[in-house]
Amino acid sequence: AQKITQTQPGMFVQxxxxxxxxxxxxxxxxSYGLFWYKQPSSGEMIFLIYQGSYDxxxxxxxxxxxxxxxxxxxxxLVISASQLGDSAMYFCAMRGLMDSNYQLIxxxxxxxxxxx
Amino acid sequence: SQTIHQWxxxxxxxxxxxxxxxxxxxxxxxxxxxxxxxxxxxxxxxLFYSVGIGQISSEVPQNLSASxxxxxxxxxxSKKLLLSDSGFYLCAWSVSKDQPQHFGDGTRLSIL
Numbered sequence: 001a002q003k004i005t006q007t008q009p010g011m012f013v014q015x016x017x018x019x020x021x022x023x024x025x026x027x028x029x030x031s032y033g034l035f036w037y038k039q040p041s042s043g044e045m046i047f048l049i050y051q052g053s054y055d056x057x058x059x060x061x062x063x064x065x066x067x068x069x070x071x072x073x074x075x076x077l078v079i080s081a082s083q084l085g086d087s088a089m090y091f092c093a094m095r096g097l098m099d100s101n102y103q104l105i106x107x108x109x110x111x112x113x114x115x116x
Numbered sequence: 117s118q119t120i121h122q123w124x125x126x127x128x129x130x131x132x133x134x135x136x137x138x139x140x141x142x143x144x145x146x147x148x149x150x151x152x153x154x155x156x157x158x159x160x161x162x163l164f165y166s167v168g169i170g171q172i173s174s175e176v177p178q179n180l181s182a183s184x185x186x187x188x189x190x191x192x193x194s195k196k197l198l199l200s201d202s203g204f205y206l207c208a209w210s211v212s213k214d215q216p217q218h219f220g221d222g223t224r225l226s227i228l
Binding site: 035037044091104107109 | 157158160162175204206208213214216217219220
């Protein structure tokens with residue numbers, strides 16, 4: 001069965017420091033996609049970054065990068081130069097790409113608080 | 117550009133009352149549409165998804181139903197709400213099942 005594990009329920013980070021949010025996954029699929037979403041306290045779910053299992057390079061989007069280690073089945077989100085507006089819940093999610101299942105498997109989330 | 121609208125933002129309903137939450141997408145055709153529920157402090161649970169008009173798949177048996185009367189309209193309904201239906205409901209769309217899903221602002225539903 002597919003599973004996403006986010007082991008950090010909460011993190012406090014000083015403003016301007018880099019942040020790494022952990023995500024490990026379990027799947028028997030050969031082809032899959034990994035997603036990171038941000039959910040501020042207002043509730044909307046904001047897509048941040050995507051990594052395909054066959055992508056050879058780590059995905060990057062502005063200050064966000066994904067540290068993808070396929071052999072270790074980890075897909076950690078790295079936020080460089082954190083800002084106060086980065087305070088939010090962060091969710092890692094995954095789905096297989098070769099089957100007809102539309103369901104995204106979600107982690108429990110990490111609450112990130114940026115301290116001024 | 118594509119946008120997704122979801123309303124109402126908040127809703128307080130008595131137990132046993134009906135429910136209708138609406139979601140519309142603009143700027144794209146034939147999107148995949150999704151309804152999720154999120155309990156407080158938890159991840160998302162997929163309730164329904166739709167790949168086309170009139171095509172609804174249910175992921176979790178429950179007191180809710182969904183309909184897609186138009187290409188870019190997705191409706192979540194209930195005939196009689198239960199206390200356990202309280203939560204944060206999110207609508208999302210994607211170009212295809214392999215592409216990222218983009219979410220509306222959500223509806224906070226409280227059942228009294």
